[in-house]
Amino acid sequence: MSNGWPLWEVFIRGQHGLSHRHVGSLHATDAAHAIQNARDVYTRRKEGVSIWVVPAAEITASSPDDKGSLYDPADDKIYRHPSFFDIPDDAGAM
Amino acid sequence: MYAQMIKSEATKDDPEQLAAFQARIDAGDKIEPKDWMPEGYRKTLIRQIGQHAHSEIVGQLPEGNWITRAPTLERKAILLAKVQDEAGHGLYLYCAAETLGVSRDELTEMLLDGRMKYSSIFAYPTLTWADMGAVGWLVDGAAIMNQVPLQRTSFGPYARAMVRICKEESFHQRQGFDIMMKMVNGTEAQKRMAQDALNRFWYPALMMFGPSDAESVHSEQSMQWKIKMNGNDELRQKFVDQTVPQAKYLGLTIPDEDLKWNEDKGAYDFTGPDWSEFFDVLKGNGPCSTERIEARQKAWDDGAWVREARLAHAAKKRAAQVAAE
Numbered sequence: 001m002s003n004g005w006p007l008w009e010v011f012i013r014g015q016h017g018l019s020h021r022h023v024g025s026l027h028a029t030d031a032a033h034a035i036q037n038a039r040d041v042y043t044r045r046k047e048g049v050s051i052w053v054v055p056a057a058e059i060t061a062s063s064p065d066d067k068g069s070l071y072d073p074a075d076d077k078i079y080r081h082p083s084f085f086d087i088p089d090d091a092g093a094m
Numbered sequence: 095m096y097a098q099m100i101k102s103e104a105t106k107d108d109p110e111q112l113a114a115f116q117a118r119i120d121a122g123d124k125i126e127p128k129d130w131m132p133e134g135y136r137k138t139l140i141r142q143i144g145q146h147a148h149s150e151i152v153g154q155l156p157e158g159n160w161i162t163r164a165p166t167l168e169r170k171a172i173l174l175a176k177v178q179d180e181a182g183h184g185l186y187l188y189c190a191a192e193t194l195g196v197s198r199d200e201l202t203e204m205l206l207d208g209r210m211k212y213s214s215i216f217a218y219p220t221l222t223w224a225d226m227g228a229v230g231w232l233v234d235g236a237a238i239m240n241q242v243p244l245q246r247t248s249f250g251p252y253a254r255a256m257v258r259i260c261k262e263e264s265f266h267q268r269q270g271f272d273i274m275m276k277m278v279n280g281t282e283a284q285k286r287m288a289q290d291a292l293n294r295f296w297y298p299a300l301m302m303f304g305p306s307d308a309e310s311v312h313s314e315q316s317m318q319w320k321i322k323m324n325g326n327d328e329l330r331q332k333f334v335d336q337t338v339p340q341a342k343y344l345g346l347t348i349p350d351e352d353l354k355w356n357e358d359k360g361a362y363d364f365t366g367p368d369w370s371e372f373f374d375v376l377k378g379n380g381p382c383s384t385e386r387i388e389a390r391q392k393a394w395d396d397g398a399w400v401r402e403a404r405l406a407h408a409a410k411k412r413a414a415q416v417a418a419e
Binding site for chain 1: 126128129130175178179182185186189192197198199254255258262401404405407408411412
């Protein structure tokens with residue numbers, strides 16, 4: 001039996017101004033239903049002030065096999081991190 | 095535990111890939127749904143997470159039994175909230191299992207036709223209000239022992255579900271202990287009810303951890319894959335050591351004449367449960383086994399028209415929207 005309700009991914013923004021964060025998934029027949037279910041399943045303890053729901057089928061994800069080629073270019077650019085540079089203590093807070 | 099006697103599935107994969115997979119696990123990597131994984135790892139996890147999910151869902155029944163008869167409105171609201179949490183825990187876990195390529199409906203059907211199990215503990219009846227105390231205190235207490243380490247399990251979606259569950263589980267145990275405190279400070283009859291609940295739930299709670307590691311043939315592979323984090327005996331001992339002082343605090347007696355502190359091992363010696371009873375319950379011969387599955391079957395059958403109607407309504411709305419555009 002596979003004519004179940006479609007899968008939705010749920011994102012919640014908490015109270016402290018951070019971005020929406022993926023919290024899990026659920027089944028629902030349409031967007032309004034998904035929001036309703038997300039409220040019941042993922043915000044029983046005031047975990048959020050805003051809910052996004054996205055049909056799981058609409059998400060395009062990078063493939064785990066691309067791990068190398070996607071992220072390698074960052075490997076040799078450690079100067080992008082502030083800790084790459086030695087600033088003398090005498091220069092004060094920076 | 096909520097997942098008992100999980101048979102680890104044999105794996106027939108390329109040895110090189112298996113070794114690379116094990117190296118990732120040993121290095122503390124999380125395995126994500128789209129990553130390569132051995133067939134045995136996938137199948138064992140579906141069985142384990144599925145059984146865990148079913149236990150959360152079936153676990154609503156013995157407590158749901160008391161919602162309409164809770165002694166006060168506040169207790170009723172608290173019990174409702176707890177039972178609703180259990181439903182939520184079941185849903186988090188079903189979603190985690192679904193990432194492994196099994197559908198929610200398939201999982202439900204496997205529970206209903208007996209191919210998948212739920213924890214032995216929920217095949218026992220809840221006869222008095224004090225049982226709500228004993229279940230929260232002992233059953234949720236035992237579950238926490240197992241679930242806290244599972245937050246570090248190797249499969250990402252399972253670990254994340256466990257983090258959410260553990261956050262909520264502590265409320266469950268405390269509300270149970272709170273009920274027990276109220277009962278033991280009540281009338282003589284209430285105190286007797288509390289003792290009676292402990293007497294009936296003690297050994298079934300010990301069974302939750304599963305048979306002794308010495309007899310558990312499936313533990314080794316699962317431990318290597320980090321989908322089982324601790325031995326059954328180790329967790330059972332920890333549970334006893336934590337619970338005995340709490341029973342003393344309540345002025346209740348653990349129903350075990352041989353229970354005593356062992357100075358040398360720095361832990362309690364205790365009598366193990368009757369394992370023949372455990373195996374019998376797991377086979378579906380527990381006092382409430384038939385009733386539990388019948389209740390799930392009825393919910394599934396009675397809900398069929400709702401599942402279909404919602405889908406039909408959503409399709410109709412979509413069609414109307416397309417026509418309007």
